[in-house]
Amino acid sequence: MTTDLGMPTVASDPYGHLRGSESFPVAARRSLADTQLRQNLGHATRTIRAKRAGVVAEVDDWEELRRAGEGVKADVMARLPELLVQFEEAVTARGGVVHWARDAVEANRIVVDLVRGTGVEEVVKVKSMATQETGLNEALGEAGIAALETDLAELIVQLSDDRPSHFLVPAIHRNRSEIRDIFLREMPDVDPELTDEPRLLAMAARAHLRRKFLSARVGISGANFAVADTGTISVVESEGNGRMCLTLPDTLITVMGVEKIVPTWSDLEVFLQLLPRSSTGERMNPYTSTWSGVTPGDGPQTFHVVLLDNGRSNVLASPDGRQALHCIRCSACLNVCPVYERAGGHAYGSVYPGPIGAVLTPQLTGIRGTDDVSASLPYASTLCGACFDACPVRIDIPHLLVQQRAAAVDAHTRPTTQDVAMRAAAAAMSSPGRFSLVERALKLGRLIGRSGRIRSVPGPGAAAWFGARDMPTPPAETFRQWWARTRGPSS
Amino acid sequence: MVGAHPRAVVVSSRDEVLARLRAARDAGGATAPEVPREYRRTGTAPPGSPEVVDRLTETLTDYKATVHRVADEDDVSATIADILESAGVTTFVAPPGLPARWLGEVTARVRPDEPPLSVAKLDAVDAVVTGAAVAIADTGTFVLDALAPDQGRRAISLVPDHHVCVVRAADVVSSVPEGVARLDPTHPLTFVSGPSATSDIELDRVEGVHGPRRLDVVLVGPSSAPE
Numbered sequence: 048m049t050t051d052l053g054m055p056t057v058a059s060d061p062y063g064h065l066r067g068s069e070s071f072p073v074a075a076r077r078s079l080a081d082t083q084l085r086q087n088l089g090h091a092t093r094t095i096r097a098k099r100a101g102v103v104a105e106v107d108d109w110e111e112l113r114r115a116g117e118g119v120k121a122d123v124m125a126r127l128p129e130l131l132v133q134f135e136e137a138v139t140a141r142g143g144v145v146h147w148a149r150d151a152v153e154a155n156r157i158v159v160d161l162v163r164g165t166g167v168e169e170v171v172k173v174k175s176m177a178t179q180e181t182g183l184n185e186a187l188g189e190a191g192i193a194a195l196e197t198d199l200a201e202l203i204v205q206l207s208d209d210r211p212s213h214f215l216v217p218a219i220h221r222n223r224s225e226i227r228d229i230f231l232r233e234m235p236d237v238d239p240e241l242t243d244e245p246r247l248l249a250m251a252a253r254a255h256l257r258r259k260f261l262s263a264r265v266g267i268s269g270a271n272f273a274v275a276d277t278g279t280i281s282v283v284e285s286e287g288n289g290r291m292c293l294t295l296p297d298t299l300i301t302v303m304g305v306e307k308i309v310p311t312w313s314d315l316e317v318f319l320q321l322l323p324r325s326s327t328g329e330r331m332n333p334y335t336s337t338w339s340g341v342t343p344g345d346g347p348q349t350f351h352v353v354l355l356d357n358g359r360s361n362v363l364a365s366p367d368g369r370q371a372l373h374c375i376r377c378s379a380c381l382n383v384c385p386v387y388e389r390a391g392g393h394a395y396g397s398v399y400p401g402p403i404g405a406v407l408t409p410q411l412t413g414i415r416g417t418d419d420v421s422a423s424l425p426y427a428s429t430l431c432g433a434c435f436d437a438c439p440v441r442i443d444i445p446h447l448l449v450q451q452r453a454a455a456v457d458a459h460t461r462p463t464t465q466d467v468a469m470r471a472a473a474a475a476m477s478s479p480g481r482f483s484l485v486e487r488a489l490k491l492g493r494l495i496g497r498s499g500r501i502r503s504v505p506g507p508g509a510a511a512w513f514g515a516r517d518m519p520t521p522p523a524e525t526f527r528q529w530w531a532r533t534r535g536p537s538s
Numbered sequence: 539m540v541g542a543h544p545r546a547v548v549v550s551s552r553d554e555v556l557a558r559l560r561a562a563r564d565a566g567g568a569t570a571p572e573v574p575r576e577y578r579r580t581g582t583a584p585p586g587s588p589e590v591v592d593r594l595t596e597t598l599t600d601y602k603a604t605v606h607r608v609a610d611e612d613d614v615s616a617t618i619a620d621i622l623e624s625a626g627v628t629t630f631v632a633p634p635g636l637p638a639r640w641l642g643e644v645t646a647r648v649r650p651d652e653p654p655l656s657v658a659k660l661d662a663v664d665a666v667v668t669g670a671a672v673a674i675a676d677t678g679t680f681v682l683d684a685l686a687p688d689q690g691r692r693a694i695s696l697v698p699d700h701h702v703c704v705v706r707a708a709d710v711v712s713s714v715p716e717g718v719a720r721l722d723p724t725h726p727l728t729f730v731s732g733p734s735a736t737s738d739i740e741l742d743r744v745e746g747v748h749g750p751r752r753l754d755v756v757l758v759g760p761s762s763a764p765e
C-alpha cells in the first residue's frame with residue numbers, strides 16, 4: 048500500500064482545533080453510552096435524510112451536477128495558487144484588503160489586530176468552520192474582545208459552553224427541551240414561560256440578538272465560495288443572522304480556507320444547486336449573500352479577507368488525498384454515516400467530524416506518531432460507501448479512509464507487528480470482497496468471544512486491528528448487512 | 539520547501555503560503571481536467587412563460603411566502619395596498635427608484651431611503667416594498683440587486699420585519715443557471731427563498747428568525763390556467 052503524503056508537514060502544531068485530545072475509540076465509547084445523545088442524533092439524521100432524498104429526487108440532472116462539481120473542484124486544485132492570486136487582485140481592485148495566514152495562530156493574530164484597530168470590544172459572528180478551526184473566539188477573548196455567535200445552533204453551543212458536533216447544525220446533539228433549558232438558564236431577558244416549541248425558541252433567539260445586530264460595528268464571517276475572477280464571496284445561510292453580520296457593521300472580516308475558491312461566477316450555478324439540497328434538504332436555503340470588495344453606499348465600507356493555509360498545502364500535495372479539499376461542508380456524509388449517527392460529532396475530536404473529518408483532519412495535521420489521536424480517525428468507519436453516494440462533489444471518502452489508515456501505519460518510526468496487521472486490514476478494507484472476508488471473520492468472533500470482548504479474529508491481519516480497538520462482541524449482523532436491510536438502496 | 543533558501547531572510551506569509559501551495563500543487567498534480575458540463579443550463583420552460591410563473595408560485599408557497607398573482611402592472615398598487623392594510627402596516631420603507639405607480643393606492647406612510655435611513659429608523663418601520671432582479675422557479679428564489687434602483691441597499695430589505703417584493707413575469711426563469719447568468723456579480727446580491735427560517739432545532743425547518751418573518755410576493759403576469 049502506498050501513501051501520498053510525500054510532502055513535509057509543518058513542524059509545530061499551531062493548528063487550532065483540529066487535533067482532538069483522545070482517540071476516536073475512547074471518545075466514541077463514552078458517547079455510545081449516552082442514550083439521550085443517540086436518540087437526538089438518530090431523530091435529526093433520520094429527518095434530514097428523508098428531506099434530502101426528496102429534494103434530490105426532484106433534480107433529473109443531479110448526477111451531471113455532481114460530476115460538474117467534482118470537475119470544477121479538481122480544476123481548482125490544479126490551479127489553486129494562480130486562482131488565489133487572481134482572487135487577491137480582484138478583491139484589492141474593489142477596495143478590499145487580502146491577508147494570508149500560514150496557520151491558525153497567524154490567522155487569529157491578524158483578526159485580533161484588525162479588531163483592535165477598530166477599538167470595539169464586541170464582534171458579531173456568522174457561523175464559520177474556518178474560525179472554529181482556528182479557535183478565533185478564544186484568541187479574541189484573550190485580547191479582551193467578546194465574540195458573539197449569532198447562528199442559532201452556534202448560540203446554543205456558546206451559551207452552554209459546549210463544542211460543535213456537526214457542520215451545519217453544531218447543536219444537533221441537543222433536542223428542543225434541552226435547548227429550552229439552556230435558554231432559560233443563560234439568556235437574561237428570556238420569557239420564563241418559554242416552551243420547547245421550535246418557533247418560540249427561534250423567536251427567543253431573535254429577541255436576544257436583535258439589539259446586538261443593530262449596533263454591531265464589526266462582523267466576522269466565513270465563506271462558502273470565493274470567485275477568483277470577480278473577487279466575489281458568497282455566504283449561504285438560513286436565519287438572516289448572516290445578512291445582519293455581512294450588511295450592518297462598518298467593518299467586515301472574512302476568514303476562509305484557501306480551497307474555497309471557484310474559478311468563475313457561473314460556477315456558482317452548480318454549487319448553489321448542490322449545496323442546499325445536500326445540506327438542509329431544501330431546494331434553496333432562505334438566504335445567500337454575495338459581495339465583491341466594498342460597494343460605496345451599501346454594507347461595510349471596510350472589508351478584509353484572510354486566506355488560511357493551516358495544513359491545506361499538506362493535503363494538496365497528495366494526488367488522491369487532495370479530494371478532501373473539494374468538500375463544500377454540506378454535511379450529507381455525516382447524516383448518512385452509521386458510525387456518526389451512533390458516536391456523534393464530539394467523538395472525532397476535530398472541528399471536522401464524520402466521514403470527511405476522518406480523512407481531512409489527519410491530512411491537515413499530519414500524523415505525528417503512534418499515539419497521535421488523529422491517526423485513529425480513519426478507523427471511524429465501516430467503509431459502507433454511503434458517504435460517497437451522498438457527497439454532492441463525489442469525494443471518494445472510502446478510498447481516502449483506506450489510504451489514511453495506511454498513512455497512520457506509516458507514521459510509526461519502526462514498523463511493529465501491529466503495523467503490519469493494520470496495513471493488512473486496510474488492504475482488506477479496500478476491496479468489497481476482501482472486506483466481506485473480514486466481516487465474516489467478525490461474525491466468527493461472535494461465536495468465539497466468551498468474555499464479551501474479541502481477543503482474536505481469524506482473517507487477513509485483522510486480529511491486532513480489532514484487538515487494539517477492544518471491540519465489543521459484534522452483533523450477528525454486520526454493519527453492511529444491517530445497512531442494506533434498514534436503509535435499502537442508497538438514498 | 540521554503541525557508542531553506544540561503545538568502546531568504548524574512549519571507550512574507552503571502553510568499554510562504556503561495557510557495558507551499560505551488561510546491562504542493564506540483565507534487566500532487568498540475569494538470570487541470572476538463573470540467574464535464576452535461577447538466578441542464580436552460581430550464582424546462584422559457585423565461586416569463588406561464589409554466590415558470592406557475593412553478594414559482596408553487597415553490598414560493600411551499601417555503602411559506604404568500605404569493606399574490608396579478609395580471610398586469612396596473613393591478614400592483616391595489617394589491618400592495620391590501621397586503622399592507624391587512625398586516626396593519628402604518629409605515630414602510632421604499633428604495634429611491636421604486637416605481638411610483640406601484641404605490642398609487644397605498645395609504646400607509648412611505649419613507650423613501652433617500653437620504654439613507656439610520657438602522658434605528660429602519661427598525662422602526664413596519665415593512666419594506668422592493669422589486670427584484672430575477673426569480674428562479676425551480677427553487678422558489680428571488681434575487682435582490684443592491685444597486686438596482688427599485689431594490690435598494692441590502693439593509694432596507696433586512697431590518698424591517700415584513701417584506702413585500704414585486705416580481706415581473708419577464709424576470710422569472712426556470713433554472714438556477716439561467717438566474718445566475720442574469721446577475722452582475724460585482725453588485726451586492728441577496729438570494730431570498732422564503733422568509734427567514736432555521737433548521738437548527740432537530741434539523742426541521744422553522745420559519746421566523748432574524749430576517750423578515752413575513753414575506754409577500756406580488757407576481758405580475760398571466761398564469762396558464764384561468765383562475
Ligand code: SF4
Nearest residue numbers: 374375377378380438
Ligand atoms: S465530504 Fe461531501 S458529503 Fe461530506 S460534507 Fe463534504 S461535500 Fe458534503
